[in-house]
Amino acid sequence: MTDYSSTQWIWQKSDWPEFHWQEESVLPLLRKVRFSLGILLGKASSTQGDDEDASALNTLLENIITSSAIEGERLNAQSVRSSLAKRLNLKGTDDAAYPTSERTEGLAEMMMDAISNLDTPLGLTRLYQWHHWLFPATEFSLNNVQSGQLRGEEPMQVVSGRIDRPTVHFEAPARSLLEPELSHFFNWFNDSRNDPKCDPLLRAAISHFWFVTLHPFDDGNGRLTRAITDLALAQADEQSIRLYAMSGVILKNRKAYYHILEKSQRGDMDITQWLLWFLQMLEETIQVSLTKIDRTLQKTRFWQQFHGAGLSDEQVKVLNRLLDGGQNGFESGISASQYQKVAKVSKATATRHLSDLLNKGCIEKLPGGGRSTRYQVVRK
Numbered sequence: 001m002t003d004y005s006s007t008q009w010i011w012q013k014s015d016w017p018e019f020h021w022q023e024e025s026v027l028p029l030l031r032k033v034r035f036s037l038g039i040l041l042g043k044a045s046s047t048q049g050d051d052e053d054a055s056a057l058n059t060l061l062e063n064i065i066t067s068s069a070i071e072g073e074r075l076n077a078q079s080v081r082s083s084l085a086k087r088l089n090l091k092g093t094d095d096a097a098y099p100t101s102e103r104t105e106g107l108a109e110m111m112m113d114a115i116s117n118l119d120t121p122l123g124l125t126r127l128y129q130w131h132h133w134l135f136p137a138t139e140f141s142l143n144n145v146q147s148g149q150l151r152g153e154e155p156m157q158v159v160s161g162r163i164d165r166p167t168v169h170f171e172a173p174a175r176s177l178l179e180p181e182l183s184h185f186f187n188w189f190n191d192s193r194n195d196p197k198c199d200p201l202l203r204a205a206i207s208h209f210w211f212v213t214l215h216p217f218d219d220g221n222g223r224l225t226r227a228i229t230d231l232a233l234a235q236a237d238e239q240s241i242r243l244y245a246m247s248g249v250i251l252k253n254r255k256a257y258y259h260i261l262e263k264s265q266r267g268d269m270d271i272t273q274w275l276l277w278f279l280q281m282l283e284e285t286i287q288v289s290l291t292k293i294d295r296t297l298q299k300t301r302f303w304q305q306f307h308g309a310g311l312s313d314e315q316v317k318v319l320n321r322l323l324d325g326g327q328n329g330f331e332s333g334i335s336a337s338q339y340q341k342v343a344k345v346s347k348a349t350a351t352r353h354l355s356d357l358l359n360k361g362c363i364e365k366l367p368g369g370g371r372s373t374r375y376q377v378v379r380k
Contacts, residue, residue: 010265011173011213017184019206021272026202029279033201036286037240043293044243053088055243057095059289060084060115062245064107067226070251076104083108106133114227115234115241121190122231124182127216130227134220150178151218169262172215181214189228193235200236205278206271207232213265226250244289249281257281291325298379299323302362309360314343315353319362322377333366333374 010016061081068075078098083105085095110133113120120126128148135147146152156172173181189207192198212225226247234241250257256277264274302323311319318339322330330338340350354375357363363375 009171010267010269011181013268015269017210017269019210019269019271021202021270021275025272026275026279029276029283030199030201033279033283033286036283036290037237040243040286040290040293041237041240043290043297044240046297053090054095057081057084057088057090059242059245060088060111063226063230063247064111066245066251067223067247068107070226070247070254070257071222075107076101079104080107084111087112101139102136103139106136109133110227111230114231115238118231118235118238121186122228123186123190127182127224130224131217131220134223145219146217150216151175156215169258170215170265172213178214178216182216185210185214189232200232201279201282202275204229204232204236205275208278209261209264209271209274212261243293244285246282246285249285249288253281295323295325302377306360306362309362311357311360311362312353314345314349315357315362318342318353319357319377322363330376333376335372335374339375 061077061084064080064084065075065077079100082096082098083100086100087108090096110130113126113130132148135145137147153175155174157168158170159166159168188210192203193200208225208229211228212221215221217224229246230241233246260274260277264271267273299320302319318334321342322334325331334342336347336350336354339345339354340347343350343353345353354363358365358375361378364378366374366376368374
């Protein structure tokens, strides 16, 4: 086991924060991510239309919900959705009808500010506003969260283990260093946007690592870090940031996320491994979005073919469920008993509906038979 007791944190090194990396390792993956982003934008353009705002709403909602979930907090998704819908001018829809709170309104404001106000410089005033939105005083006064101000003089450490033998996973710079450290970060962030030598995607990765290392607040540092990352990604490509939710993939890989951060914060200025991990997560995020778009395109083509097939409301409901896929989409096909439950029809009606869908070419049988017979949508 490695002894870290005498190891300096990265911010204590004499050359902090002169980051560097091994281009021969990073550039191939960077090119791959850029290629995937191009495909994402191309496919997204073919699905734009009336559902464009609804799609953006779902993506932004996922980003907010999963960013909080990374920190172990569960939000009311309907309230957050309603707050976002209002800011996307969907006020007259069912999405905006659910009751909101000062917290969900603040989370929506922070997200929209991060991905929309791209020319507003990042500084302490803006960061304080984000922190106020993240922790409104009326909802967090009892939790002793000091909203809109930097942390106090006590050491900021992430520890685990026994009280008498704690393991320190991370220690942030002392309070006395925060103002100059943040000023350095803000100057770099604002200047690097127009630096032709600074790749925009690597800039987002560096921003993430740099800010989370400073850990300037008592609480909310991870969520603010990911909001800054969203800002950097939006500045890199305003169009695509509404198509993917990177926090969702980070949540899925949360253990690896904390591991690579701790490992990198114990290292030197060579942040190659962090950049590779970040780009891998961004690539995975884009592929998730591409899968969703492919499903949307398939769904569009399907209903173009079968819109006049004379299907019942129950049949349409089940077909849409199959076409949407995901956790509730019966990835392994749907059985007669499952059809019965989803459509809320009798066993005999479910059998008749499935037979009708087979005859019309809407679905096909999967291998197997008898009671285990399952059906899936015909993929054109």
